[in-house]
Amino acid sequence: MDIRRIILGAGALFLQLNTAMAQPCSYQVTSQWPSLLCQPTHEQYAPIPQIQRGWEPYYPSHGLTTPRTAFDGNGCSSFQQPSSPQPIHQGYFPLPPQSAPCLAPSVCAGGCGSWPEDQRLYSDVSVRGFHGGLELIWIRPNFDQNVAMIVDPPVGNMLVPFEYDYQLSPRAWLGWQSCNGLGFRATYFRFDESANREAVTAAAGATPVYLFVYGAGGNLSRNANANVGQTLVSNHSLKLGSLDLEATQFFRWRHSQAILGMGVRMADVEQTASGEVFNAGGTLEEVVRNDLALAAAGPTLSAQLTRGIGDSNFGIFAATRASLLVSETEQRIYEMKGAYTTELEDIAIQREILGNLELGLGLQYQQAIGQSASMFVRTGYECQLWLDAGGPVDSHSTIGLDGITLALGLHY
Secondary structure, eight states: OOOHHHHHHHHHHHHHHTOOOOOOOOOOOGGGOGGGSOOOSSTTEEEOOOEEETTEEEETTSOOSSEEEEEOSSOEEEEEOOSSOEEOOSSEEEOOTTOOSOOOOOBOTTSOBOOOSOTTSOOOOOOOEEEEEEEEEEEEEEETTOOSEEEOOSSOOEEEOOOOOOEEEEEEEEEEEOTTSEEEEEEEEEEEEEOOOEEEEOBTTBOOEEEEEEETTTTEEEEEEEOTTOEEEEEEEEEEEEEEEEEEEEEEETTEEEEEEEEEEEEEEEEEEEEEEEOTTSOEEEEEEEEEEEEEEEEEEEEEEEEEOTTSSEEEEEEEEEEEEEEEEEEEEEEEETTTTEEEEEEEEEEEEEEEEEEEEEEEEEEEETTTEEEEEEEEEEEEEEETOOOSSOSSOOEEEEEEEEEEEEEO
16 A cells, blocks of 8 residues: 555645644634634624633633623623633623623622523633644664574574664644534654664674574575675665544543544555675675565554643643554565575565554643644653564564654644
């Protein structure tokens, strides 16, 4: 399955919108941002102005025991002006038409104002609009069967693994959210790196040096062997990409925000491992190569929770994803012996079920931008598991990715 065209199209849309995703911010003045908020369905309702303070909306028309009067041209509505902001749900309050002289509101214990007992008093609306983001992940891969070569002295063996350095890999997402919290999101991730080259020259007392490659669940096996004076050189590369298309639902509860998602993940993985044997004069004598490619798709579930820290703009976040993928896996194992006097290639094509788990934790800073947008910056640690996706020497290893993330996002 080739998803590159889909990726390019999503990337072009992302660049045109020039956005980066953020948790929806509660800062807005409804009268100055009517296109991005749910509007009241009854003309009796009027918007409540809001100010941003930390992770909750606060309203300048609620809190004191002393009633004030607000006129709407046809009458007036009693409400209370706060001495300090007090948190309530985001929404609307009613302005009664043709009101009589304003009535004093009721007062609850402790001096806080109370609203009329009208279930239509306010609606819990969310910010509507586009959101998107770019995340850089400083990450490296690990494998169950991480074998570059085996050194076989007379007593015992020594494994030489492939070593990957941490590399920057991008992840980008773009989405839209309605005022009731329902939306959609597209997310793309890509890793494309090669391991450090490994080379060992076989010597007396440390020979042979070899690499075995297995296919079809171990039923196929090919190798390259370096004897005294010969050098075995091993290389490995990994390309891994995923595209997630999800329906999302946003929730807010006090200082916490959550986004739940469900949809489909499309993924492709390409790996190439090779072992080449050169004699003392530099002539290529033997080769074994493992080319492994899979294209997969299946259902995915995701969740992201953000919790504000006090009244500050800082918060902690946790994100997780689980996917179950049906994969079409193709493995080609090439073997050459005797300086090209013998060449063989084994091919194994099979359908498999793969699993994918992801978990990230970290710290986030969130800030309103004017009256129509918000942004965030976050950093944290992330780990990914690609179960049964294959490794350098077989088709059934687990790939593990771990590293530090830095993300920037915008919602407008």
